[in-house]
Amino acid sequence: MFGLGQSAGKSWLGTVRFATLLALALALVSPARAQDTHLPVAASFSILSDIVKAVGGDRVDVTTLVGPDQDTHVYEPTPADVAKISGTKLFFVNGLGFEGWMPRLMKASHYPGKLVTVTNGLKPRTMVDEGRTVPDPHMFQDPERVKTMADNIAAALSRADPAGSAYYAERAKNYRGALDDLITWANKQFAPIPPARRVVLTSHDAFGYLGQRFGIRFLAPEGVSTESEASARDVANLIRVIRRTGIKAVFMENISNPRLIQRIARDAKVSVDGKLYSDALSQNPEATTYLQLFQHNVRAIANAMKDNR
Numbered sequence: 001m002f003g004l005g006q007s008a009g010k011s012w013l014g015t016v017r018f019a020t021l022l023a024l025a026l027a028l029v030s031p032a033r034a035q036d037t038h039l040p041v042a043a044s045f046s047i048l049s050d051i052v053k054a055v056g057g058d059r060v061d062v063t064t065l066v067g068p069d070q071d072t073h074v075y076e077p078t079p080a081d082v083a084k085i086s087g088t089k090l091f092f093v094n095g096l097g098f099e100g101w102m103p104r105l106m107k108a109s110h111y112p113g114k115l116v117t118v119t120n121g122l123k124p125r126t127m128v129d130e131g132r133t134v135p136d137p138h139m140f141q142d143p144e145r146v147k148t149m150a151d152n153i154a155a156a157l158s159r160a161d162p163a164g165s166a167y168y169a170e171r172a173k174n175y176r177g178a179l180d181d182l183i184t185w186a187n188k189q190f191a192p193i194p195p196a197r198r199v200v201l202t203s204h205d206a207f208g209y210l211g212q213r214f215g216i217r218f219l220a221p222e223g224v225s226t227e228s229e230a231s232a233r234d235v236a237n238l239i240r241v242i243r244r245t246g247i248k249a250v251f252m253e254n255i256s257n258p259r260l261i262q263r264i265a266r267d268a269k270v271s272v273d274g275k276l277y278s279d280a281l282s283q284n285p286e287a288t289t290y291l292q293l294f295q296h297n298v299r300a301i302a303n304a305m306k307d308n309r
């Protein structure tokens, strides 16, 4: 009898203890529960989304509109996009005309959060596109400028989530360090290549900033946006340039149709060196982050330029 009573008592006590512990555990866990501290934000395209994740870490939930291997220039926002951004506090965009569809999306969505243009305060390079001088929107191809973009992102996140400001500042600092390492590494890859051989042909004018930073000339049949059509005269000129100068570094891009580049390469009797990741990350494991994307491009470009005459 005694034995049974003791055992029953133990079990009752055990139940109380368990319930108390559970309540205590829940009380401890709830304030720190993931969904309570996560700041919902959106980013217009995959590369920017990755940079926001790098700075925001575990404190942010990032929704991406234009995904990997997709072309932001010709994107058409959908009602689903309006729903996707509606619950977010911040919407990170590139600006400089990169997201031509943004005014339409803003109008359709009456976006209640704050629009953050990450290139604000950075001086763009300009280029002539179809006779007009325009800012080159592909600033993300210059890791030096991406350092400032990361700081702009950290500042915006800190304003929206002041409790995380030290966290964001620390992560932005680490990311700047990774970008510095990337720039040092890229300079080493390009160093052995004489300036005269530093020429690359690709689909559209996405690599002007990279070219400016590392002393490389990029040629492209399509202009600053993939929306523009390459004229027959421009294509014929490019083929002449390739034949005359002996350019062998010819690339397709992950976001655009490879047919034009393949035709130019065939007519100029050169082979296509593979793919560069221009305006988007990829499903492909070699470019699922911006740091990987940049490494792949530098490695591919440096290897191909060695064959230029």
Ligand SMILES: [Zn+2]
Binding pocket: 073, 138, 204, 205, 206, 224, 225, 226, 278, 279
């Ligand atoms: Zn582009």
